[in-house]
Amino acid sequence: KQEVTQIPAALSVPEGENLVLNCSFTDSAIYNLQWFRQDPGKGLTSLLLIQSSQREQTSGRLNASLDKSSGRSTLYIAASQPGDSATYLCAAPSGGSYIPTFGRGTSLIVHP
Amino acid sequence: DAGITQSPRYKITETGRQVTLMCHQTWSHSYMFWYRQDLGHGLRLIYYSAAADITDKGEVPDGYVVSRSKTENFPLTLESATRSQTSVYFCASSESTSAQGYFGAGTRLSVL
Numbered sequence: 637k638q639e640v641t642q643i644p645a646a647l648s649v650p651e652g653e654n655l656v657l658n659c660s661f662t663d664s665a666i667y668n669l670q671w672f673r674q675d676p677g678k679g680l681t682s683l684l685l686i687q688s689s690q691r692e693q694t695s696g697r698l699n700a701s702l703d704k705s706s707g708r709s710t711l712y713i714a715a716s717q718p719g720d721s722a723t724y725l726c727a728a729p730s731g732g733s734y735i736p737t738f739g740r741g742t743s744l745i746v747h748p
Numbered sequence: 749d750a751g752i753t754q755s756p757r758y759k760i761t762e763t764g765r766q767v768t769l770m771c772h773q774t775w776s777h778s779y780m781f782w783y784r785q786d787l788g789h790g791l792r793l794i795y796y797s798a799a800a801d802i803t804d805k806g807e808v809p810d811g812y813v814v815s816r817s818k819t820e821n822f823p824l825t826l827e828s829a830t831r832s833q834t835s836v837y838f839c840a841s842s843e844s845t846s847a848q849g850y851f852g853a854g855t856r857l858s859v860l
Binding site: 677680725735 | 790848
């Protein structure tokens with residue numbers, strides 16, 4: 637069974653800092669890994685999807701990397717802004733499955 | 749409006765009552781999912797469906813029933829609600845197995 641762990645559980649930083657959020661998974665035979673954002677009281681919004689054949693994906697100030705051999709992914713947020721405040725979740729399926737297991741998320745606060 | 753809609757957004761019920769949570773998507777996505785989100789557990793899959801009339805159990809299916817007679821609808825029924833089913837429920841849909849595409853805004857259910 638896939639287990640997904642996210643570190644840190646919470647993070648508070650001043651505006652402008654570059655951030656790294658970590659995600660680790662136990663079953664490395666994954667088809668893909670996905671990062672989501674969740675705002676309070678809202679559903680999840682997909683940020684980045686990395687296929688197993690890819691090493692990284694970029695969208696604006698966000699960059700996600702994937703290292704299957706070590707069972708790790710990182711989400712890099714450049715020049716953080718207060719609008720980036722949210723919970724960030726990663727999700728990875730078990731080997732041979734497309735059904736993802738979610739981590740518990742990193743709650744990020746970016747203060748002005 | 750295009751998207752995925754959950755109803756109701758908030759529901760209070762009593763132990764032992766039957767409750768149905770509705771999920772409707774306008775994209776004709778093949779895949780639909782029901783999750784519950786609880787503090788300390790994160791997102792857990794209840795049931796999923798690969799197409800109309802095809803459903804399968806997820807990680808925590810006990811006490812829940814689903815049906816999918818039409819591609820766009822995927823209702824979740826709590827047959828006899830229990831306090832442990834107090835949670836926030838999210839519906840999601842995707843067009844392929846490669847990613848979790850879109851999430852609804854969630855239904856916050858309280859069982860008294």
